[in-house]
Amino acid sequence: MSNRRILVTLFSGNGLAQLIMMLFAPIISRVYSETAMGTYAACVTVITIVVKVASLSLEKAIPLERDIRSANKLMKLSFTIVWLISLVLFIFYIFFDISLLNFVGIHPSLIMMILISLGIIFTSMIQIYNYQNMALEQYKTLSSTKGIQFMSTGVIQSTLSFFQVFKSSGLLLGDVGGKLISIWVLQHVAKKGHMEKVTLSWKEAVDLLRKHRNFILYSAPSGLINTLALQLPLLFVIGVFTSAEGGQYALVQRVIAVPISLLAISLAQFFYSFAAKNIAKEPEKVYELYMRLTWRLFIIMLVPMLLLFIFAPTIFPWVFGENWLLAGQLVPVLGSMFFSQAVFGATSQVLYIINKQGLQLRWECLKLVCIIGVFMIVQVDFLLAMYCYGIVVSFFNAMLWYLGQRNLAQVLMATNANYA
Helix, strand or coil, X not given: CCHHHHHHHHHHHHHHHHHHHHHHHHHHHHHCCHHHHHHHHHHHHHHHHHHHHHCCCHHHXXXXXXXXXXXXXHHHHHHHHHHHHHHHHHHHHHHHCCCXXXXXXXXXXXXXXXXXXXXXXXXXXXXXXXXXXXXXXXXXXXHHHHHHHHHHHHHHHHHHCCCHXXXXXXXXXXXXXXXXXXXXXXXXXHHHHHXXXXXXXXHHHHHHHHHCHHHHHHHHHHHHHHHHHHHHHHHHHHHHCCHHHHHHHHHHHHHHHHHHHHHHHXXXXXXXXXXXXXXXXXXXXXXXXXXXHHHHHHHHHXXXXXXXXXXXXXXXXXXXXXXXXXXXXXXXXXHHHHHHHHHHHHHCCHHHHCCCHHHHXXXXXXXXXXXXXHHHHCCCCHHHHHHHHHHHHHHHHHHHHHHHHHHHHHHHHXXXXXXX
């Protein structure tokens, strides 16, 4: 499959997923309150944070495995680790009644914790299957399952809103249900052609852990810190301000940040797969794609983003309801962050591919410290705090791209020197 066809496939699937999410957003915003949306967003935030370490980032090594059988064993090991970590966290909650949600004043029920645990497992499994599909260049599967997931999630969440008993848990239950349906599709595709049954001995598991230890030591912490930098603001908003304001921010994430992340993910999946296969022998192609992709995203996203930032304060109350005026005001406040994520998100994992995980880890740590500093210092005004947060994230997104470009150039120079 040509690069152009791959991009069209990924864009079409993720574009459909974005459209589905946008169509359901006005319904969800009218049948659930800002507080319910904020609580749901806090639960999803906890799920997203834990997922980044639930598999120890071993799934990122799947595209690097040249032997299909070894890749399948690595998948099985990743699944096992995910289930074990999720079980440990749930048992810890049962015995000590401690959850990340406690720190923002939310005390989850047993049902909520069960759903959160299932959300961690299902999200991690989807992520592992996606990396397998990247390795096998199954871009149609990558493209279609996201749309199936969002459609299922939207239908379940909307349906449950009609039942009073699900007014508090319907959003989270629909989210978990949508992911379960997506996993069913991914498993069906895997069994149909690529996922053969393998056995995994203790020795093989230890060998795989040792072989890919850099992903455990650097990639997992770096991914966790990057996710904390993106997700903690919601928990800070709920903890420092209110759940209602957290709900306003959550709606902006749903209709602006998530579609942008889907765009970045679709391109990142293509870039990661391409770079993993070509970095050793043809780094010049990786460098060329790195630069071309960034420049084209800048050109393509500039005008739509400007229009969105100008008209969002007027459009949001009309589309989503009068209660969501603050969400519309948030869009231009966070405009620089959304634009930087759209432009630089597709290539943000390049340091993993060129074995610079330590550098990415240090940079992500510094970004997290700065973000925490913003919310510790700016607690008087909600919009001001979010503006400062957006500026900080924009700066670090741009600098991470620069570090990737500089290190790719060094790899290219070293390769040319070896052949000279």
